[in-house]
Amino acid sequence: MIDENAWDTGDERTLVLDGVEAGSFSRAGRTLFANEALWEPETWLIALDSPVTFPALANVTAHAFGEGVWYRVTFQRTALADANGALYPLQASPDTPRERVKVTQVEELNDIRIRNKLERFARLQGGPRATKAEVKALLDAAGADIAEPMLVVYDVGQGNCNALVDAGACPGSPPKVHLFFDFGVPTGWNYPTLPTPALDPLSSPPATLPPPVVLSHWDMDHWAAAVGGGPHYGRTGAVIHWDSRAIADRKWLVPSRGRGGLGQRLTPTAWRLALALHRHGNLMIWPTLMNSVRSAAGHWIIKCVPQPGVKWDNNNTGLALSALLCTRYGDHALCPGDAEYSSILTNASQPMEIFHLVASHHGANLTHAHAIPDAYYSGMSTLAFSHGAQYGHPKAGAISDHLSHGWNIQHETHNRRALAGFTHGTVGLSYWQRKVTHKMCSGCASRIATCPVWV
Template identity: 35%
Template sequence: MPRQTKDASEATHFALLDDIVDILVGGKLRPHAILDCITRKAAEDLKDTTWRNLNGEQREALNRSTLLSVPLDELCRAHPRLTPESGWLSFHMAPAEQGSDAENTVTASYVSLSGTNEENQLPRFTLSNIKPTPHPFRKLAFLTDLQARKQEILDVLENSCDEGLNSSRDVVVYDIGQGSATALVDWRGRPVIFFDLGWPTSFNARTRPAHPPALFDPEKCPICRETSRPPAPVILSHWDFDHWAYAIENDRYDYTRNAAKMRFKPEAIDRPWILPKPPRIGNTKGLGPTHMRLLTELPQRLLWPTRLHSIKFSAGTVTRTDSRIDPCNRNNQGLAWFVGTSSNAETLLLPGDASYDHLRLPAGGANITHLLASHHGGIANGIATHLTGAGTYRKLVISVGDNNSHDHPNTTILAAYSHAGWPSPLLTQTRLPVRGSVFHNGSVLMNLPHSPPPHFARRCRCICTCVRAANLVPTQ
């Protein structure tokens, strides 16, 4: 391929500094910047657009996005004023094979949200003439015109908890590798409400299971399908890719479009999604174009208002973190689910990636006895002071992938859980054979007392085999 001859001072892309993550490189953790990029032409077409007047041509412009990872130290050398709170950048982007004669050039790697490719098999690019740039479309990024009413969200949650659920408060943490996908299940073990729908990014491709759980297959089963039950809604804890990327069928870089070509699973997007709105406080950045690609695909999107504290329904309470506290930290800006009933004193906590000292408790507090560890067993403050129980901690679960790029779970944090009285954790990376099946998985069942366990936990034959055939039967 010929060397780059185009003037490197001409920006081809804008990018939001979406996140900074530690990735294992050569046995050492090395911080990387995750850039959510969009072509300059597409960004200009979206200026001053709101979600209310977004037309077909502008929807197509949002599809001109790409995710890249760049070693943070190299990016800081090219852009010395870069900080974790930095907003948008502009740069010239070219395939790495073309090279570049420009100064301050860095090498970036394409980040895939689907498939099985390892990082070293994915396209690489050179970024040059990196500069800060004003936010190209603030109204879209902060989801102007998108906000649901409390009653709309409550209706979706309650409609999912029909008579088939009864008093079940069984939660399955699915083995999807380094990410998070969890569901409240009914007595047959079928998902009723999802909490996150994640999948590992390409730099954690090695953690992906050989036989992923087919999360939506039981809804299509002709034998046990109940026509009165709607598709299970999704509660998204926060806007990290490894908490929603299961919705993507496949993606690849398209050189003719200078952007990623992405296809979503129809069965994933054709259901209600309850999503937290990003706060518009101080120097917060809103959402990047790849997150907005998901939003454009969702016909039943319900954006949780930042000022709505909580919603109590028959399967517990969903709360939102305080948007005024730590507003620039996306992990601490989102939704948590305290699973339980008014008649059951014990509570099962699904916190997303939030630190425990940032969570808003339900009215009257919560006796937390079952826990899906925050942040995949990574850094999480408030373990000793904010996880309140009655002295009987029953189950600690960590959704994590073996040999992941973030060195999760953190050994210091594991010691903190132990010191606080939690039992040894069950890791979803511990893959065991599924009884009566050819599958292996590390999925974990969390069952509250006085809740009748689903069929697969009673060691008896299910009425239908769809849950087993979809690899949804937990092994722990």
């Protein structure tokens, strides 16, 4: 399957094929979750130098995304000059050599039996669907007992990782994490956009329970912080070592298919995360027919549904978070992941006052710019762009479109500065009193690397 994330990132696009080795897949059970603990998909990520070389990929932009197109690819690893692609790493420094491959054939897979099995895996068929009560209980526990809610947009480079934290003890102690929304870092050749040293979101002190992760959608740059160490390619594909703190210690609430079979479709590399979480008993799949859920503390998780003119892809069929920052005035911070705002707000069960906003898709241009929510307090409301200065993010059009809706205060995580010995661009979004309090951050002896430098 084509890796939608690697393609749909900007003007300079890389076409990456994310696949499972045919023999490995033939040995698998009927569904992903029917397999014994010893079975692991043998997966490969191949970046093509020139996709148009292969007729099957000539009109890729017209039909491949979100419509279940699978390809049969034949390739071999080689150091010869006739190579036409490279193995795409999950993590790579600028001086990491690109291991070259020669792809000899790419054709659409027409075997209906194999395709149906692939689709069962890609849609997490047979996986443990959560109930509404279970989702609400997870969100209630995560959002309880927060004295001063803050939404932190971590500087992870060209990826997305946000957290709902309690800043009530600041400036005497660092904010405690209650919930992660996305758990991403940049992947492949975007990996060097991380700050130096790389920011570890799990270095923040947790609340009583290990904070759960709500995954917006299955693009790798939204979950790859769960990968520990430097994955490489062995004889049977990508060698992935999971960070046990991320996989074994916390629940993950993830999106899947929607009504009528539409919605999330996982590439084979993402199967491996779902399988690892399932084997630890930590995979919770969003109920297909549930539109939204509200916690007792007022935080919302909303299922995204594309509106007319917006693509039915992973970006627009996942989950969004709206975190309540102030009970008295009902002010929220909206985290859309990569979804268009129109895919979120039209499915919310009640209107929300958006005090702060994380920009959709790292600041990419929007199909429905008119759906940008108005800044509730244009003189104080803050817009955070989470990006790594790749692909021209944030786009000039996205900046101006947000300005036209009152988002006059804008911070980009790529704009890094040193504060109390740490250099990064993490942004903190909170109610306006926190802006005054956090002027004391630079003198806080308890400051850690995950504390925001912009508030």
